[in-house]
Amino acid sequence: MFKTLKNDLPASVVVFFVALPLCLGIALASGAPLFSGLIAGIIGGIVVGSLSGSKIGVSGPAAGLAAIVFTAIQDLGYESFLVAVVLGGIIQLIFGLLKAGVIGYYFPSSVIKGMLTGIGIIIILKQIPHFFGMDKDPQGDFAFLQIDGENTFTELLKAINALISGNVSIGATVIALISMLILLLWSNVLSKKGKVFQIVQGPLVAVAVGIIFFVSTAGTNLNISVDHLVAVPVPDGFDSFLSQFNFPNFTAITNPAIWVTAFTIALVASLETLLCVEATDKLDPHKNVTPTNKELFAQGTGNIISGLIGGLPITQVIVRSSANIQSGGRSKLSAIIHGFLLLISVILIPTLLNKIPLSVLAAILFIVGYKLAKPALFKKMYNLGWKQFIPFTVTVIGIVFTDLLVGIGLGLLVGIIVILLKSYQNSHFLHIQDKSNGKHRIKMELAEEVTFFNKGAILKELDNLPRDTYLEFDVTKTRYLDHDIIEILDDFAFKAKERNIDIKLISKRGVVENPPSFIEFFQLRPKSNISLS
Template identity: 50%
Template sequence: MKTHFSSYLKYLRQDIPASIVVFLVALPLCLGIALASGAPLFSGVIAGMVGGIVVAWFSGSQLSVSGPAAGLTVIVYNAIETLGNFKAFLLSLVIAGVMQMGLGFLRAGLIGAFFPASVIKGMLAAIGMILIIKQTPHATGYDAGYAADESYLPETARSSFLEFTQSLNGISPGATLVACVALLILVAWESGFIKRSPTLKMIPGPLLAVVWGVAFNNWALAYAPEWAIAEKYLVSLPELGSTSNFVNQLRLPDFSYLDNPKIYSVAATLAIIASLETLLSIEAVDKLDPHKRISPTNRELKAQGLGNLISGLMGGLPITAVIVRSSANINAGGQTRISCFLHGVLLMVSVLFFAHYLNMIPLSCLAAILLQTGYKLAKPAMFFEFYRKGLNQFLPFTITVFAILFTDLLQGIAIGMACGIFFVLRANFHVAMSLTQHGSHYLLRLHKDVSFLNKALLRNHLSNIPDDSELIIDGGKTLFIDHDILETIADFLLAAPERNIQVELQGFDLAFPALGYEPGFVPKLVGSLGHA
């Protein structure tokens, strides 16, 4: 799909409503992640603004949304404590941004291409399940925390499940009613009836769900106080009121820490982890993109590096491409980078002028939007789809899901990758060669690439050749034969006469001299066995 200026205009009707949805989801996320990171609340909003206004235009991805990431909260919290103050941390973030841009120029983005689809989709399903588990307490009015918590932290896994079950026993009637009706609106807006109506389909379902929540709560406050939602269960955005107050919230890095070696170790950690999370997210977003566009990963690293450089100079948190907001963007119908850009503009305008009105939004409304997003990411049909594909796809998928649920994002991906690599090696182990028999005649055929990993299988095949047999070893179709494989074959050739096994080699003319054997080794040996 083209993404010239005319294309941006063409999709404005879908991108503007999507940007509002992403903004509503991102707003409490930015605040909650800043709170969890031990940083000023406003630093999360700055990171969200930079992710939308700056990174969106430099990134090569059309649908990815960037902002502060829950996966970095522990790193940020520990870094601020280690360095002693937030301004020193900002200096580390500036340096991390420069490092990330360097990784982009060094073409480190190709790492993203090595993640199997089963692992990436397992990550998406795990995040969907995390959203459902974490949002249910917000939807029922049990938890007063931020509705967009997307934490992957292992220490929160048990407490999250506990909160999930306890929330069903501590239901707040007003918040629950708002969430249930909001979910019904979202489901109804996915129906064919709404999609066939030219007027109704122009109204974004998530926006209508938010309007419903605000209207209901205002009515309840006036006429049915027992159904009203308490203030602590509403969005809580700092009210600045003017541009000068906004400027006063900005923080500059403390450059006097440049000679502190800890600054650079923190910067390197931030650059590596943020880059990995970004590459994982970009791969996942490309899988969700209805237009199946492929994002240039090296350009993405440069864009994220620039974003972190600017965020650090303004007093913001680290930025990565993030799945939850990107999924909400795709789910809401976003088509181009305009939706991400406008969400950043809305974040800036809202904190300047509209904080009072946004603070009327019940968190249970936003929880309903994220519950729907979570369900779409973790549909039961996806598990059945991978089950039908076989164990070599199903096991890496499910292991990734549960590894992320009970560890964290990067550890879970690493475990899933290890499982995926095991199945790749296992498949390669069995298809690298085949042994067929016809009476006392055997054909051992090597296929495409044969590495040292196949040495055990080769030895097993050769040991199964009985005495007084004839064997053809065909290497004509191989593109690569490992040194260890050739040595194993050579050893067998030397021992074969003692067992009266007649051997013919095909496709090995230049292989054995390259191993250091005499140029005439193969012809002589074959000739001595009567197969010259």
């Protein structure tokens, strides 16, 4: 793991700057203490990062759980909610024991790519108001409908109107543009000039310049409002620092609502994690494969510890993971170091962190979002055909206008419909030959597996056969034949006599002319299927 330290250390710094505002923003969006988001980020980095089998995945508090957490805290109280977090972690351990991680492999590639692109678009749209110093809403609020009553596009329109009318924060906008120039110059030019520019990452330089800018412009017309700075809780002393930790109220464990919340957290957190694992493995240039059941163990352990000391629920997070990949992270050491950076910084330098303009971090996230949602990807998916493009597009639109899980669910639903349509179309091959001896010669060859999904297509073809036809019905390549299909064939054998259709059944069991009964030929019991392998 330490062989890749030269790659992981710079990447961990970038992930740290991406994670810091998100930890705070998600806590604020969840109606939880700000410090709880930092706890989840620290545990997600150090504990989950150490136990995980993923080399490039980064875990922390998830925006997708914010609405669930907000409601649970309002209904249960924070200390009782922490009990649900601990129980949710235990349930995730059980999921790992039951090998539930295999679920992550059943999401179509088009949906996973749509998820990445949708998140990239959301990041860009959400950061534009912060870029111009116009939005005080937390950066961790990635849902379409926000906690302040606005939505993604109303916030964007307000920022555009402010930009047109000149009412933007000049200081925030100037330092955001400077940061963007630094990031682009660093990645496209300087990083190729020497090793020092690869070790010292552009985002670190941009943040340092942002702090200097904020301090030096205090009291001028370029001054940045405190509302548009990072807001890490600053303790007065050691006792004040310890008082930020909350502990579960286990006397509430008999409350049924606690268990409902725990199962909800476990299910949603596990699903988000498995989806992010699949997505990060696709982004990984080294094509590492994450053991999904081990990941559930790691996430469950992280949630147990996070809940015990007052933290929010944890999942693997695609924003941080993609930032890690884009910054050259190679091993889990990057995630672990980012967790230690969060821990050390909130203890030693919270005051310095609170001088970082959000518009600088918005510029960093803007680059992350663009790399996830490059326009060329839309063209690539379109060129792959409608079976890939439609689920991809539906997933993107669903995520942008609802949230992560709803968007993925819509994309998956469309993907299933596409599979059913193709199954309907590919149940058989029809070969029409010349007419001879007064009869049409047609050969119908069934596919390798034929199920009840194919009933409509096969029934349509059989009903459309003209009178006076000689039909060669070939099942030699068919390994599985659903009983519903055999019933259709059996009914057709009876109708064929009335339409002067002769049937030649070709199978591995032999050739039969005009079989009186397909059911008897396959020697089936009622309502059974047949394996022809």
